[in-house]
Amino acid sequence: MKQTILAFIAVLLCTLITHADDSAKYRAFADTVRSEVFATDLPSFAVKDIPSKYAGESAVIKSVYESVEARKKTGMGVGVGIMGLPMVSRRARVEFGHLLRMLIHINDMAALEKYSEFDFDTDHRERSYKSYEKSRHTMGVRLIKPDGHIVDIDTSEFIDVVEGKDGNKKSRKLAVPGLEIGDDIDLFFFTETKLQNTHPDPVVFKLRESAPILNYQIKCVIDDNLTTQYRTLNDAPDFNVDRDEDNNYVLTLELNDIDSHEPRLWYNSKQQTPQIALHIYNRRNTETTTPKSAKKDGLQRNPDADVIISDRWDKDDNWIEKGAGYHPAIFGAYRDERKIVKTLAKQIKKGTITQRQAADYIYNYLVYAFLGNRYNLKCYDFAQIYQSFAMALNINVDMALSSTDRYEPLDQLIDFSNNIYVFRLADDSTRYYIPPFGNPFIIAPGDINPAIQGRKATMWKKKKLRKHNREEFFEMPNCPLDVNRNLTEVEASIGESMSLDIHRNETYGGATKQSAAHLISWEDIDRGYTSWLNRHGVCPQIKISKKEAADREAKYPDQRKEQLDMFKDEIREYHGDAAAKFTDGHVTDIGIDPDNPLLCYTLEYTLDNCIKKAGRNLIVSIGRLLNSQIEPLTSDRERTDDVYFRTRREYITKITLSVPDGYRVDRKSLALLNRNVSVTGGDFTVESGIEDDKVTITITKRYKEPRLAAEHWTDMLKVIDAAAAWNSATLVLEKK
Secondary structure, X not given: OHHHHHHHHHHHHHHHHHHHHHHHHHHHHHHHHHHHHHHOOOHHHHOOOOOHHHOOOOEEEEEEEEEEEEEXXXXXXXXXXXXXXXXXXXXXXXXXXXXXXXXXXXXXHHHXXXXXXXXXXXXXXXXXXXXXXXXXXXEEEEEEOOOOOEEEEOHHHOEEEEEOHHHOEEEEEEEXXXXXXXXXXXXXXXEEEEEEOOOOOOEEEEOOOOOOEXXXXXXXXXXXXXXXXXXXXXXXXXXXXXXXXXXXXXXXXXXXXXXXXXXXXXXXXXXXXXXXXXXXXXXXXXXXXXXXXXXXXXXXXXXXXHHHHHHXXXXXXXXXXXXXXXXXXXXXXXXXXHHHHHHHHHXXXXXXXXXXXXXXXXXXXXXXXXXXXXXXXXXXXXXXXXXXXXXXXXXXXXXXXXXXXXXXXXXXXXXXXXXXXXXXXXXXXXXXXXXXXXXXXXXXXXXXXXXXXXXXXXXOOOHHHHOOOOXXXXXXXXXXXXXOEEEEEEEEEEOOOOOEEEEEEEEEEHHHHHXXXXXXXXXXXXXXXXXXXXXXXXXXXXXXXXXXXXXXXXXXXXXXXXXXXXXXXXXXXXXXXXXXXXXXXXXXXXXXXXXXXXXXXXXXXXXXXXXXXXXXXXXXXHHHHOOOOOOOOHHHOOOOOOXXXXXXXXXXXXXXXXXXXXXXXXXXHHHOOOEEEEOOOEEEEEEEEEEOOEEEEEEEXXXXXXXXXXXXXXXXXXXXXXXXXXXXXXXXEEEO
């Protein structure tokens, strides 16, 4: 026993010593980087005066300096050779450094709050048999007071933060004490990465921020033994390219007085902000995928998108054409899966189900497994598996490649992995099947994810057919308004305590489903999918043990409590105020039936502060029964950028208010509720009436274009302002 305790103490001491040694090494690394960065002579970081035109800005970025350095290193490593004997071989290594330094002037409280706390990454190590990636991250901060006095901030006082599901999101947070309005804050972030048999992460230079930038400089020094591909996006200027004495590629760019801002509302920086995406490949890498185009020497400026798309096709041609086979990760998720496939195949052959019905079925069948994240599968895996199932069932689907609006358009592709495979039913060119991606909300077979509505796509063709032909692009469907629709039905009555008793039904379709998906519980998902999948002679069961099933169901009550809390939050967001009394809330349909793909839920609650007495009459704040609307700020009203609404959408609210006994509706106040604003980009209409002692109001708000030209923004503000103003509308009920 004594020996065991001594051994434990020895291990503990070794751990503490190792940790202390690592901490000392990190502090030495951080101090060295800090002294070198702040000692670098950059005239733009000595600027004191700000142009008078920026006096009203919340913050002004005086200078940005961003640099990348990538060096090829060849080393020796020991691996396992024939008969298990050690084998010495060359290793393809890269040393990579990325620095971002900024000098920001703080003009008001909003900027002070924004720049008083920063997040930066934790150190990272990842190793496999022949490859590794080791990265160290540090930052430095100093304050420059109006009198020129410099205050250094101790950045070793960061806090390690663990967030996300299962604590899988880790970062460091640093608070900046002593920052005041009128100060300049000089800060940098630096990442040092050492890699073996793998590629550096891409770097994206965003040439625009939410504040004006007086000077922006970029310098990249890249070993000519690496392959460099870059693309200028959204009208970004090109690099100046040169060579240094060591024959490295030197890419430089300097911009002055970037006075345009990234707008606060309806803006997609990936699609609208000028930027340069830089990819560096270690073409001698033997362990991770190297695109065929990146195996060529040198620098490739704005390579033809067809070349990058060809990299994607070349990697996946085999499984696209022949299928990936029965994927072991899925076969085993359900009981008797092979029998299920045979049953569906027989139904298709008999003609009792159509190819579309079978395609719908396997889509929901697989999405259910993916939502459970049972095998940590990604949308790429989904594409392989769906293709294999379709082939097994002889369902004729075509494969297409597209990209989401989080990435560059397909006809400007620079990263061969920044895309997504989609399927289209060969006999119905309007029928698509989209793999779940990102934080997937539940979509039905045939739904088009809003992130790819209207995006460019191209169909897969056999290699010999595309060898001498360029890619032919088409657009993914932009769903019409009646598909991307949210219908709200509000039934309200006046209670004894002068409150409003509300029963509200919400129905979401198409792109609007995304905003309500978080309200769905796992019990709703399990019930919805198991019920829908019980058809076509098939009744699939998830293959889990009795204990796992019991544990899953045991979590339902706690998840239900969380769901009820989310319903309460939804009510607060809808009305701008919490419910005085919450009665109930339920999801009634998760929206996976392809014949009626609508997500629905119902709420019952009481709302206070909506009714006032005015003598013998009642004044009802009827405008609060419309969802709280966006109110643009003064700074939002002038705009030179297109308005990125993402998809066409329409929101219809139908309000029914029961008139209490002894009262009647004041006709004049009822007429004042009506609106009719229609412009190029959208509509806002209100129609009111009386039916059987009930006030009926139908409110329609439409965003008619996915992307609206900036010249129409002033008109579109009329729609947005009218909707926001209606939140203050009142209705008078007269005492009889």
